[in-house]
Amino acid sequence: MSNPLKKIQSFLKDPALRKKILFTFFIFVIFRIFAFLPVPAIDREALQTLFGQSAFFSLLDIFSGGTLINFSVMALGLGPYINASIIMQLFTVVVPQLEALSKEGEYGRAKINQYTRFLTLPITIAQGIGMYVLLKNQNVLSNLSFLEFIGFIVTLAAGSFILMWLGELISEYGLGNGISMLIFVGIMARLPVVFSQAFSTATQENTLILVMIVLFMIAVVAAVVYVNQAVRKVPVYYAKRVRGNRVYEGASNYLPLRLNQAGVIPIIFAVSFVLFPQLIGNFLITMKNPGVQKFAQFLVHTFNPQGFVYNGLYFVLVIAFTFFYTIVIFNPEKIAEEIQKHGGFIPGIRPGTATKEYLQRIVFRITTFGAVFLGFIAVMPALISAATGMSNFIIGGTSILIVVSVVLESFKLMETQAAMKNYDKFVR
Numbered sequence: 001m002s003n004p005l006k007k008i009q010s011f012l013k014d015p016a017l018r019k020k021i022l023f024t025f026f027i028f029v030i031f032r033i034f035a036f037l038p039v040p041a042i043d044r045e046a047l048q049t050l051f052g053q054s055a056f057f058s059l060l061d062i063f064s065g066g067t068l069i070n071f072s073v074m075a076l077g078l079g080p081y082i083n084a085s086i087i088m089q090l091f092t093v094v095v096p097q098l099e100a101l102s103k104e105g106e107y108g109r110a111k112i113n114q115y116t117r118f119l120t121l122p123i124t125i126a127q128g129i130g131m132y133v134l135l136k137n138q139n140v141l142s143n144l145s146f147l148e149f150i151g152f153i154v155t156l157a158a159g160s161f162i163l164m165w166l167g168e169l170i171s172e173y174g175l176g177n178g179i180s181m182l183i184f185v186g187i188m189a190r191l192p193v194v195f196s197q198a199f200s201t202a203t204q205e206n207t208l209i210l211v212m213i214v215l216f217m218i219a220v221v222a223a224v225v226y227v228n229q230a231v232r233k234v235p236v237y238y239a240k241r242v243r244g245n246r247v248y249e250g251a252s253n254y255l256p257l258r259l260n261q262a263g264v265i266p267i268i269f270a271v272s273f274v275l276f277p278q279l280i281g282n283f284l285i286t287m288k289n290p291g292v293q294k295f296a297q298f299l300v301h302t303f304n305p306q307g308f309v310y311n312g313l314y315f316v317l318v319i320a321f322t323f324f325y326t327i328v329i330f331n332p333e334k335i336a337e338e339i340q341k342h343g344g345f346i347p348g349i350r351p352g353t354a355t356k357e358y359l360q361r362i363v364f365r366i367t368t369f370g371a372v373f374l375g376f377i378a379v380m381p382a383l384i385s386a387a388t389g390m391s392n393f394i395i396g397g398t399s400i401l402i403v404v405s406v407v408l409e410s411f412k413l414m415e416t417q418a419a420m421k422n423y424d425k426f427v428r
Contacts, residue, residue, distance in 0.1 A: 024174035
């Protein structure tokens with residue numbers, strides 16, 4: 001394996017790749033500046049106390065990109081856009097018109113992305129109102145007049161749309177998926193604080209717990225790297241072909257099927273869903289109606305981030321979204337048609353429908369393993385947290401999972417673009 005530092009140096013020597021890297025870092029700087037622009041009328045000390053006492057709010061902060069603990073203008077983070085994307089992808093499967101639109105190439109993707117933006121607006125307003133009521137109930141936010149309330153909601157909505165725009169800029173002109181990259185930056189900004197708290201608590205209580213934390217982080221990093229790099233190679237053979245006066249010799253190749261086709265997206269989607277019940281519970285808990293209060297207390301208690309129901313649902317949703325996203329991005333029928341069109345075949349499998357069914361079976365098997373792995377890694381910190389009594393662990397595992405996955409995907413993307421640059425020399 002070549003030296004990673006030498007690879008990074010070679011990436012920076014490529015002008016096009018260097019431009020993308022610098023642009024991505026430029027967007028990161030803008031994002032972090034906005035992350036420290038606070039919304040008025042917020043009691044910062046009360047807010048930080050609340051986050052220190054609640055694992056739920058700490059998780060919200062992680063997936064807002066680290067902007068919620070400061071309650072910046074981007075406090076809602078990418079949550080509304082992620083929720084809108086999930087809804088649109090579900091509609092794409094259910095609604096025939098949207099399914100047909102998704103198959104129209106670049107134009108179809110642009111239209112669906114436009115619809116996603118439209119849907120993001122009402123979700124952002126609803127979440128802004130919910131956040132206002134939630135913080136007011138926790139005595140973090142003072143009473144606002146009607147105009148101040150409208151300004152509060154508009155500020156949060158504008159911040160979310162700016163963040164969404166920054167993510168799209170990274171996806172188009174920078175490196176990797178913009179949503180994943182911004183969440184990655186928010187996690188990296190918060191990880192030193194989280195780990196210092198965890199190490200401090202572990203050192204005070206038990207040295208063995210500190211050793212467990214270190215071993216756990218090493219194991220998670222190693223496992224995520226292994227699964228993300230794992231590939232099932234399906235051999236494909238091409239027969240000798242005659243076209244005009246030219247004879248093309250037979251060749252052999254392989255179809256690389258990744259063990260984790262969906263990357264880190266299932267984790268992000270699953271957390272967006274699994275946090276929703278407790279968010280509703282915290283919103284309703286101060287209502288005067290006794291029945292509503294009991295229901296809110298049930299939601300808050302049942303969907304505690306350290307509880308069995310929360311982690312069981314989290315595990316199931318990670319598996320479900322892994323399969324769903326794999327189905328969206330991987331099309332066995334199209335791949336089988338391309339193989340047949342170019343005169344290829346998989347040994348022992350007939351071209352066409354049989355090839356499609358064979359690829360479907362393989363993808364189902366490897367996706368099952370990858371999905372269970374992601375779900376297990378996602379809930380493992382909660383299990384260790386229950387055994388050690390350390391609430392910080394629930395943040396650490398998911399954060400490490402996202403950070404490692406995003407770093408690997410970005411590194412692989414840079415390698416791919418660098419390889420394409422080398423091939424361009426031969427084409428010329």
